[in-house]
Amino acid sequence: MSIDTRQLGKVAVLMGGTSAERPISLMSGSGVLAALQSQGVDAHGFDPAERELVELKQQGFNRVFIALHGRHGEDGSVQGALELLGIPYTGSGVMASAIAMDKVMTKRLWLAEGLPTPRYVLLGADDQQRERVIQVPDQLGLPVFVKPPHEGSSIGVSKVEGYSQMQAAVALAARYDAEVLCEEFIDGEELTCPVIGEGASARALPVVRIKPPAAGYDYQNKYFTDEVKYLVPSGLPAVEEAEIQRLTLAAYRSLGCRGWGRADLMVRASDRKPFLLEMNTSPGMTGHSLVPMSARAAGISYEQLCVQLLATAALDAPPAAKA
Template sequence: MNIDVQKMGRVAVLMGGTSAEREVSLMSGRGVLAALRSRGVDAHAFDPAERDMGELRREGFARCFITLHGRHGEDGTVQGALELLGIPYTGPGVLASAIAMDKVMTKRMWIAEGLPTPRYVCLTPEQQTHERLRAVPDTLGLPLIVKPPHEGSSIGVSKVNGYSDMQAAVALSARYEPEVLCEEFIEGEEVTCPVLGTGAEARALPVIRIEAPNGAYDYQNKYFTDEVKYHCPSGLPEAEEREIQRLVLASYRALGCRGWGRADLMIRASDRKPFLLEINTSPGMTGHSLVPMSARAAGLSYEDLCLLLLAGAALDSTAGTLAGGAQ
């Protein structure tokens, strides 16, 4: 990998923001900032919750590394602002970011492409009546998952084991947004797989198998404990690993993603069939994060990963070209 750091110019690491994932974003941003500076990049922290985006142009930033997670960071809004400012950025463009942030739209796209994803029911506020909630388990079976369609990091997510749990689960999800996504629960192993690159050049990194205490891979266990076990290499049969990587690449391309992303899946225990859950277009870069872990297994250090992602920063109109002199 040969990247000319001098061509990067002044770089803004976008972190913090206004979403429910602000604290995680700050952790990601600090890690990326330190990594880029260690490689000689003229990198600076920039929090859109505290500063006007127009300052990016006024202060002469040449490109942005997006470590914002969730709304107003991962949903196409910041990407659209950077398109208007003409400042290249890491990760997918406006449309792919917006679709991937919406779990219902993502499912619709994947289903249209023939990709496996758990069955679901989406409830508008008007549909969240006692009678309708009792009908959802009849459609999807029990247990099932209830979650907000536009949040990440397992925020607002509940596992519903019985009819009596539905009301509380929907109420928790509705605290974050009006619509509620109810999803078939897939009993089995949880895995995740990152992707780097664009179009035909995109490649899937090694699969990570996740082993959480009592199967609870929640916000607390993701970021603030060391109880979760991550297996990379995954220990899965080679054919299963290849199939997961194939599915993840197909899911990434179906949404028009570029730069990088990470798809989460469940492998159904009964028949070992993998199901796509969601795709993250601005994955975490904290000490507990999974893309750096997978990259290390592929021989790519955290610092080199950050530099490679920054080199690929682009605008929608130039996304087919890798910037920054990467070879």
């Protein structure tokens, strides 16, 4: 697909922001900005933590590449502001972004659609007393994952091996979120599968198989070490890879996503059944990120990927014609 970058206009790459994932967003945004500029795009960095979004309109930006992660960047809030400003942006719209950012709402929707996701218990802000917390392993078994439902990048996540660890894990997650999500542990392989496009034309990219070190696939190993091994091609049987891609597309479409996204999944070792963990609507674009890795396996360079995504920038509701 040949794209005339001169037709893309003046572009803002939103990066940084105010979420706990700010450092990763700055890394993603810097990579995207350099890639777009190398392809002749009139692209400029823009940090919403340091500038008012209304400046995008005042300074004549024609479209926005969202490289923000986490709250106020991936949760529909920035998307809503851009809708009001009438500036097309990359990635999913307001509703899909808001739902996907909330792991519990995502699970509820997937379960309603008959899509497999691990069992869970949600502990509300007033439901985190010791007596309640230590009951969770009785419901979900051990180990159990404890995480804030509105954060990404493994921030605030704990793998709990015993009852005595539950309270500390809940307290850690509660530092980032009033509610705490406790999720059944799926013993098996961790996979991720990116999607680009919208609706019937959306397509899944090659599956990436993740082989973490003994310490686990945590924040540090995700972004700042080379301890994690990524296999793409995944080495999975063709029929299994195809099923992961089918499931990912169904999950993406069920949430109403557009532009691009990335599903994280587990495949249970005992029966090879896949389970959806979450959908990322503004995936990482750092040197360790998985969407660029998968795209390369599909013959799409990092620079081509950035330009392709930018070309899909859109609004949920284009401005109505004036009467």
